[in-house]
Amino acid sequence: MKNKKIISSIVLIISILIFGVVGVLYNSIDVDSNITNSAIENNFKKEDDILKVYYFNVGNADCTLLIFNNNTMLIDGANEADSSALIKYMKELGITKLDYVIATHSDEDHIAGLDKIIDAFELGTFYMPIIKVNSEPNKDKELKELIASVNRKGQIENPNINYEFAFGEVKCLIKWIADSTKVNSNKSSVVLEATYKENRFLFMGDYEPLTKKEREIYQEYNIDIEWNNVDVVKVAHHGSKTNLIQNFYNLLLPKYAIISAGIHDKNTVPDKEVTDAIEAETNAVILITKEFGTILIESDGKDVNLKEPIKNNFDGNR
Numbered sequence: 001m002k003n004k005k006i007i008s009s010i011v012l013i014i015s016i017l018i019f020g021v022v023g024v025l026y027n028s029i030d031v032d033s034n035i036t037n038s039a040i041e042n043n044f045k046k047e048d049d050i051l052k053v054y055y056f057n058v059g060n061a062d063c064t065l066l067i068f069n070n071n072t073m074l075i076d077g078a079n080e081a082d083s084s085a086l087i088k089y090m091k092e093l094g095i096t097k098l099d100y101v102i103a104t105h106s107d108e109d110h111i112a113g114l115d116k117i118i119d120a121f122e123l124g125t126f127y128m129p130i131i132k133v134n135s136e137p138n139k140d141k142e143l144k145e146l147i148a149s150v151n152r153k154g155q156i157e158n159p160n161i162n163y164e165f166a167f168g169e170v171k172c173l174i175k176w177i178a179d180s181t182k183v184n185s186n187k188s189s190v191v192l193e194a195t196y197k198e199n200r201f202l203f204m205g206d207y208e209p210l211t212k213k214e215r216e217i218y219q220e221y222n223i224d225i226e227w228n229n230v231d232v233v234k235v236a237h238h239g240s241k242t243n244l245i246q247n248f249y250n251l252l253l254p255k256y257a258i259i260s261a262g263i264h265d266k267n268t269v270p271d272k273e274v275t276d277a278i279e280a281e282t283n284a285v286i287l288i289t290k291e292f293g294t295i296l297i298e299s300d301g302k303d304v305n306l307k308e309p310i311k312n313n314f315d316g317n318r
């Protein structure tokens with residue numbers, strides 16, 4: 001009896017401590033804790049008309065999963081070391097097929113894990129910019145592995161700017177994509193806008209605008225993109241200042257600005273200049289994966305709701 005009392009006291013103290021800490025960490029962020037992560041996982045096969053967007057915590061890399069009813073879309077596949085945890089988690093969610101896979105551009109932190117992910121699931125449509133592959137045996141290994149994986153199950157499609165497609169009831173628009181045999185890989189990066197009724201999400205990859213000179217040379221890319229207001233933006237290039245465009249975020253006015261960044265290698269991103277610009281130009285809540293963990297945002301078509309962080313470690317380099 002005495003032991004039982006001691007144990008229940010310890011449990012009570014630990015509970016108070018845990019809730020206290022969580023409360024302090026997230027009291028400034030509106031986290032919807034009504035539904036637990038396991039309940040969300042069990043909901044995958046349910047037609048609940050909720051768009052779920054997972055911004056995986058994969059260190060200095062990128063991987064985003066969208067689920068709408070039974071439809072799935074994966075934007076980028078992070079580093080090679082991250083792929084086994086990502087595959088395991090997506091299988092736990094009940095996913096067997098990736099209806100759309102988008103490789104925003106050919107940098108390793110976006111595509112090195114993608115070949116194994118594609119090997120593990122059925123593949124629908126695969127989008128990527130036109131890319132330059134170095135045919136020398138030791139060059140572009142990850143890219144060659146990705147191309148081989150896609151070719152085993154389907155084909156690579158290179159959509160154009162303003163290409164539209166539907167993902168369940170979610171309307172998708174390629175706002176930017178360029179030929180990376182002409183411009184560098186970040187400048188080729190896919191920028192995707194996904195709209196579900198009144199909610200809009202923008203995924204920027206490592207997008208960087210062309211210089212004035214490049215716009216003169218490549219007239220087909222001499223385009224002024226019309227940016228819309230969005231609820232959620234995934235900030236370009238892990239929040240690096242090299243991709244910062246002044247007075248850009250006040251065109252978007254997001255509620256949430258998501259930055260995918262890790263703590264290892266170069267613990268430099270996001271750059272302060274970028275978070276300062278977002279804070280100065282918007283009222284957005286800035287969420288950084290290395291601090292928050294994997295971010296899940298849900299949309300019912302009217303409101304976007306930030307869920308509790310998913311604590312799984314998807315960063316294979318950590």
Ligand SMILES: [Zn+2]
Nearest residue numbers: 107109206237
């Ligand atoms: Zn990147």
